[in-house]
Amino acid sequence: MGLATDVYGEGVRIPPIRIVQGGETCADVMKLILTNVRSSSDERRADFEAQIGSLKTGELRLLEIVERRGEKKLVIMRPS
Secondary structure (H helix, E strand, O other): OOOOOOHHHHOOOOOOOOOEEOOEEOHHHHHHHHHOOOOOHHHHHHHHHHHHHHHHHHHHHHHHHHHHHOHHHOOOOOOO
């Protein structure tokens, strides 16, 4: 744990932005993030790649369900 007493002392705050656009990882965004981590950037890059891979798998599985069951059976959860 660092000595920061508030979120601003932790370092760069990055608003929600796309890391992947059109199926490709945005190199500039990834560089910005990895330049501002305390631990090994190689480890963090691998973490991001694993998370992105799991999202791609989830997307494929969801599309398979829609194809098998049809769009009308798909229940979309919306925040209330």
